[in-house]
Amino acid sequence: MTTELITHEVSVPGVPEVTATVGVPAGWITGDLEEPAAFIAHMTPEQAGPFGDNLLVSIERLGDDAPADLEELQGLLYAQAFATVPDFHAIDDRELEVAGREGWFRASLQTTPVGITAVNRQVFTRRGDVLVTLSLTTMAFRDREHDGLFDDLLEAFTIDDQEDDA
Numbered sequence: 001m002t003t004e005l006i007t008h009e010v011s012v013p014g015v016p017e018v019t020a021t022v023g024v025p026a027g028w029i030t031g032d033l034e035e036p037a038a039f040i041a042h043m044t045p046e047q048a049g050p051f052g053d054n055l056l057v058s059i060e061r062l063g064d065d066a067p068a069d070l071e072e073l074q075g076l077l078y079a080q081a082f083a084t085v086p087d088f089h090a091i092d093d094r095e096l097e098v099a100g101r102e103g104w105f106r107a108s109l110q111t112t113p114v115g116i117t118a119v120n121r122q123v124f125t126r127r128g129d130v131l132v133t134l135s136l137t138t139m140a141f142r143d144r145e146h147d148g149l150f151d152d153l154l155e156a157f158t159i160d161d162q163e164d165d166a
Contacts, residue, residue: 003152010057012037016162018130020099022057023156025149036060051116053138053146055153062129070126071095074104077124087111098125098134099159109140119143121150127161 005023008030014037024030024041033040042054067073074093081088089109096105103125111117117140124133134157136150 003146003149005152005156007156008039008041010039010059012059015059015061015130018059018127018132018162019160020057020059020132020134021156021158021160022055022134023153024055028055051139051142053136053142055137056133056135058131058133058135060131060133062126062131066129066131070102070104073126073131074106074124078106081106081108085110086113096123098123098154099132099157101125101127101159116140123154123157125159127159130161132159 004026006026008022008024010020010022022039027047028041028043030039030041032038036058037060038056038058040054040056042048043052045052067076078090078093087110090106091109092105092107094105096103103123105121105123107119107121109117109119118137119140120135120137122133122135124131134153136153138146
């Protein structure tokens with residue numbers, strides 16, 4: 001299934017050397033989050049009802065203590081997810097090329113205290129000391145409707161690292 005995507009450029013304050021381009025499903029609402037700085041897109045209330053699907057792109061500078069090795073970094077992010085996300089269940093966790101470079105893919109299920117389950121698919125990659133993440137969260141009861149959406153998002157996802165271009 002191919003989803004009609006509208007292209008958006010993503011940049012965040014404090015990290016001018018890295019920008020990303022992401023496709024957003026036509027009709028979704030887009031915006032920027034201030035804290036933490038990120039790009040977000042989500043279904044309209046008419047599409048979503050009380051529980052909407054969303055995508056998030058973050059570009060963040062890593063601290064000096066962040067591991068240089070991507071597999072080691074993903075291990076820390078994995079441990080953080082288990083420690084901070086209630087009812088976190090990893091269903092896929094593996095290396096995957098992201099925007100032409102080494103990256104990581106993780107899919108998980110999370111259930112809220114009121115019993116709503118969400119599916120989260122996430123990829124991340126490093127560009128120097130910058131971590132770039134693309135995440136799609138869908139409600140489990142609607143996940144089948146989005147069959148192939150994450151693949152379409154990943155295919156349209158690009159990252160421009162100006163330092164690499166120099």
